[in-house]
Amino acid sequence: MNVPDEPSLEGLEAAWGERWEADGTYRFDRSKTREQIFAIDTPPPTASGSLHVGHVMSYTHTDLVARYKRMRGFEVFYPMGWDDNGLPTERRVQNYFGVRCDPSLPFDPAFDVSGLQRPDDHPVAISRGNFIQLCEQLTAEDEKAYESLFRLLGLSVDWTQTYTTISDVSRRASQRAFLRLVGRGQAYTAEAPTMWDVDFQTAVAQAEIEDRETEGTYQRIAFDLQDGSGSIQVETSRPELIPACVAVVVNPSDERYAPLVGSTVLTPLFRVPVPVVAHALADPDKGTGAAQICTFGDVTDVVWWRELGLPARVVIRRDGTLIEGRFGEPGWESIDPEAANAAMTVLTGKGAKQARRAIVESLREGGWLTGEPEPVRHAVKFYENGSRPLEVITSRQWFVRTLQLEEELLARGREMHWHPGFMGARYTSWVEGLNQDWALSRQRYYGVPFPVWYRLDADGEPAYDTPILPEESVLPIDPQADTPPGFRAEQRGEPNGFTGDPDVMDTWATSSLTPQIAGRWEDDPDLFGRLFPMDLRPQAHEIIRTWLFYTVLKAHLEHGSLPFTHAAISGFVLDPDRKKMSKSKGNVVVPTEVFERHSADAVRYWAGSARLGVDATFDEQQMKIGRKLAIKILNASRFTLGMEAEPGSITDPLDLAMLASLREVVRDATAAFDDYEHAKVLDLVERFFWRLTDDYLELVKQRAYGAHGPARAGSAVAALRLALDVLLRLFAPFLPYVTEEVWSWWKEGTIHRATWPDADEMAIADGADPEVFDVAATVLSAIRKEKALAKVSLRVPADRVRVRDTAERLAKLALAAADVREAGNVVSLETEEASEASIETVLGAPEPA
RNA sequence: GGGCGCUUAGCUCAGGGGGAGAGCGCUUCCUUGACACGGAAGAGGUCAGAGGUUCAAAUCCUCUAGCGCCCACCA
Numbered sequence A: 001m002n003v004p005d006e007p008s009l010e011g012l013e014a015a016w017g018e019r020w021e022a023d024g025t026y027r028f029d030r031s032k033t034r035e036q037i038f039a040i041d042t043p044p045p046t047a048s049g050s051l052h053v054g055h056v057m058s059y060t061h062t063d064l065v066a067r068y069k070r071m072r073g074f075e076v077f078y079p080m081g082w083d084d085n086g087l088p089t090e091r092r093v094q095n096y097f098g099v100r101c102d103p104s105l106p107f108d109p110a111f112d113v114s115g116l117q118r119p120d121d122h123p124v125a126i127s128r129g130n131f132i133q134l135c136e137q138l139t140a141e142d143e144k145a146y147e148s149l150f151r152l153l154g155l156s157v158d159w160t161q162t163y164t165t166i167s168d169v170s171r172r173a174s175q176r177a178f179l180r181l182v183g184r185g186q187a188y189t190a191e192a193p194t195m196w197d198v199d200f201q202t203a204v205a206q207a208e209i210e211d212r213e214t215e216g217t218y219q220r221i222a223f224d225l226q227d228g229s230g231s232i233q234v235e236t237s238r239p240e241l242i243p244a245c246v247a248v249v250v251n252p253s254d255e256r257y258a259p260l261v262g263s264t265v266l267t268p269l270f271r272v273p274v275p276v277v278a279h280a281l282a283d284p285d286k287g288t289g290a291a292q293i294c295t296f297g298d299v300t301d302v303v304w305w306r307e308l309g310l311p312a313r314v315v316i317r318r319d320g321t322l323i324e325g326r327f328g329e330p331g332w333e334s335i336d337p338e339a340a341n342a343a344m345t346v347l348t349g350k351g352a353k354q355a356r357r358a359i360v361e362s363l364r365e366g367g368w369l370t371g372e373p374e375p376v377r378h379a380v381k382f383y384e385n386g387s388r389p390l391e392v393i394t395s396r397q398w399f400v401r402t403l404q405l406e407e408e409l410l411a412r413g414r415e416m417h418w419h420p421g422f423m424g425a426r427y428t429s430w431v432e433g434l435n436q437d438w439a440l441s442r443q444r445y446y447g448v449p450f451p452v453w454y455r456l457d458a459d460g461e462p463a464y465d466t467p468i469l470p471e472e473s474v475l476p477i478d479p480q481a482d483t484p485p486g487f488r489a490e491q492r493g494e495p496n497g498f499t500g501d502p503d504v505m506d507t508w509a510t511s512s513l514t515p516q517i518a519g520r521w522e523d524d525p526d527l528f529g530r531l532f533p534m535d536l537r538p539q540a541h542e543i544i545r546t547w548l549f550y551t552v553l554k555a556h557l558e559h560g561s562l563p564f565t566h567a568a569i570s571g572f573v574l575d576p577d578r579k580k581m582s583k584s585k586g587n588v589v590v591p592t593e594v595f596e597r598h599s600a601d602a603v604r605y606w607a608g609s610a611r612l613g614v615d616a617t618f619d620e621q622q623m624k625i626g627r628k629l630a631i632k633i634l635n636a637s638r639f640t641l642g643m644e645a646e647p648g649s650i651t652d653p654l655d656l657a658m659l660a661s662l663r664e665v666v667r668d669a670t671a672a673f674d675d676y677e678h679a680k681v682l683d684l685v686e687r688f689f690w691r692l693t694d695d696y697l698e699l700v701k702q703r704a705y706g707a708h709g710p711a712r713a714g715s716a717v718a719a720l721r722l723a724l725d726v727l728l729r730l731f732a733p734f735l736p737y738v739t740e741e742v743w744s745w746w747k748e749g750t751i752h753r754a755t756w757p758d759a760d761e762m763a764i765a766d767g768a769d770p771e772v773f774d775v776a777a778t779v780l781s782a783i784r785k786e787k788a789l790a791k792v793s794l795r796v797p798a799d800r801v802r803v804r805d806t807a808e809r810l811a812k813l814a815l816a817a818a819d820v821r822e823a824g825n826v827v828s829l830e831t832e833e834a835s836e837a838s839i840e841t842v843l844g845a846p847e848p849a
Numbered sequence B: 001g002g003g004c005g006c007u008u009a010g011c012u013c014a015g016g017g018g019g020a021g022a023g024c025g026c027u028u029c030c031u032u033g034a035c036a037c038g039g040a041a042g043a044g045g046u047c048a049g050a051g052g053u054u055c056a057a058a059u060c061c062u063c064u065a066g067c068g069c070c071c072a073c074c075a
Helices: A010-025 A054-070 A087-097 A128-153 A168-183 A239-244 A299-308 A338-343 A352-366 A404-417 A421-432 A507-511 A514-518 A526-529 A541-559 A593-596 A602-609 A620-641 A653-675 A679-707 A711-733 A736-746 A759-765 A772-789 A809-816 A817-824
Strands: A035-041 A074-075 A080-082 A099-101 A124-126 A162-164 A187-197 A209-225 A231-235 A246-252 A262-264 A275-276 A290-296 A369-383 A392-402 A418-419 A454-456 A498-499 A534-540 A562-572 A798-805 A826-833 A837-844
Touching: A010 A128, A010 A602, A010 A736, A035 A054, A035 A526, A054 A074, A054 A128, A054 A352, A054 A562, A054 A593, A054 A602, A054 A679, A080 A128, A087 A128, A099 A128, A124 A128, A124 A404, A128 A369, A128 A593, A128 A602, A162 A168, A168 A187, A168 A507, A168 A514, A168 A541, A187 A299, A187 A369, A209 A239, A209 A352, A231 A239, A231 A290, A231 A507, A239 A246, A239 A290, A239 A338, A239 A352, A246 A299, A262 A369, A299 A392, A299 A454, A352 A369, A404 A421, A404 A541, A418 A421, A421 A541, A507 A541, A514 A526, A514 A541, A534 A541, A541 A562, A593 A602, A593 A620, A602 A620, A602 A679, A602 A736, A620 A679, A620 A711, A620 A736, A653 A679, A653 A711, A653 A759, A653 A772, A653 A809, A679 A711, A679 A817, A711 A759, A759 A772, A772 A798, A772 A809, A772 A817, A772 A837, A798 A809, A809 A817, A809 A826, A817 A826
Parallel strands: A035 A074, A080 A162, A099 A124, A246 A275, A418 A562, A534 A562, A798 A826
Antiparallel strands: A187 A392, A209 A231, A209 A262, A209 A369, A246 A290, A262 A275, A454 A498, A798 A837
């Protein structure tokens, strides 16, 4: 026993952090079987920037489960990943070093970063290889900072189990998964209209799109019937796409337009003859009920275009500007090509917004405009990281078939255990709303390349239908650097030679494999067999449609199973004004300062009191309470362990009652933890702890000092030590530092590998009545109240205390009467049977000063 | 437009058919042989609103309002 005189929280994080690392306390033992293992698919944080208190909360939630399961005897696989793959990293490197990637440049082995850090200059063009070097260099620094913060927070991660999403292991897994999708016909390449960001100049997937309320205008425009018999009014927010108009569509049941279906109208300004067609998606209640179909203004246009078999006239370039007029050419028929091209000149080279203004003027001058443009606010689709609305651009991309999987994926969602349960609805609603296959290609540089080459024909044109794929054994490969089997390097780009697929995969193609990557899928089949499917995926609700969905999709297609059986969804952290904390709002709290002010245990206490799925308010007050609790644990433990009486057999009814009560706490807390209700566990345990210190400890203090002889003192001391032993373990997942500190005073080994308390440890209290404790505490509390109201010291004697209650409760009080008398300094404790309970206290004179 | 969640004391939140709760904050008191980084106690609420079910509703049902989030084909 080694109890310090003045226990303190200061320095615990550093001391125990080092000790846990040195002892390998959280090291994963891979010799265990799947049944003995609890595997966690840790979210890899994006390694570009810094962690904030939102991370602190959600990662603490995961750690609570990890520590609980470990104490329950599971061997916990708790790895850490760093997401250093993808656009955020790419952008950060561009800004940080002032460079841009030019894939046409050759790799420069002698490249020196030091001359580069001039972000205000024009960006320096560097090769893809050098660019990736810089990405790795910068993210390595971030990862170090993240790790030290996570260690400070006390995450029980096995730091030997780390991975990065751009590593060879991750690239190999991504490419292997891709090849298998291709092999099964689940991935395909096609030239197809796809959502496109004109600034990043890349395709984006449905999951990366968000709606933003945007200012726009509706203009009502006349489309003349070609036979001169009148016109159709069309309302549009995108008049700049009139040159791309290929039809006017109405609802088949719309009587206003029924006679016109099948006739031909001329587009304004460009005088292109286009048909009036009917389709169920045309909404009679929107606008005039007649809409222009353009190639392509939005996803609906794509549906109409495809289902109605319309031609395409594309007017928007990949950079978002409009093309030059080519009316009069095949496919660009106009009854007045000269006028059409003149009208186009005004738009050429302009972005959508400017072109819109320009064409409205032309329309007005030409008399096509009906009324004035009407300002509206409407939802417009943006890439989540983008600044200009998405366009629909036709380009060659790889896709993963998802649309026909809806029923199977919904079934997977039902198979999953969601915590909290209602979060499953997010997944369901996403799967039900899928309207495109997963667009997998990104026209970016930093990422996992497609392991694909294409043969070039005699004219140097790629044969996309017969891609050349590598053997899995050579992965990962870079088709820009590596040569496909059967070709020589010099044949790259030559007629009858080959070319590498220039694109990289969507980052989610890699992130959706985190269970496989962390589990070394195919690289270490023995390990993978012990880990997969994993047990727990912790994550934020905002990425259910991306990370969770894609991970389920990949596992479903590759393994025919869920990737994990439980999904625990944490909420956001809100600032005190109840706004979500985010970098862009500038209201993030830097975690390191919070740790310094309150201690890691205190911060974990705050995080642990927030339930899963519920947004939590950032509340330093709550951390102060956590700190107070941690200090109280130190002091109460010191007191308990410092008692001189020898612990004996526990025989006193009050002691047994306290243990009977603790027994219930253990049962309830265990059940709650099994249900992922960590906040309830903390509440139960904390509540009991305060009862123990405020009531029980006060009640038995004098007896423990020996007021009634060694045997009864021994009962109190033994009960207290047992309660402390159990409580420390109940608190251990929440307050790993302070509980480990106290544990080290009197126990061997680490508390974090100790066994989670079992109700049977209090079997001695079997048959004991917890109400003895309640009744005694109630009477003590009433005596305290009298003293507080009389504004006297608690030491002042109570000459007479008369308790009226039922015979049953009075009998219970009698069992603890001696303790109550001493704790309340009661001279005479009288009882009287009564149907109405009451406690009457007559105070004695204060002691003379 | 559809869905999910929330609305309980000044604040942060638990509770979920039968007593309106905790902590903080506030007020008062107490330096009692673990702890003043402490302790004891007090005041404070029409459980968002309206209907309904029930012997009994903060709790179940319906509707309404406000807030938040997720989703939706931009005419």
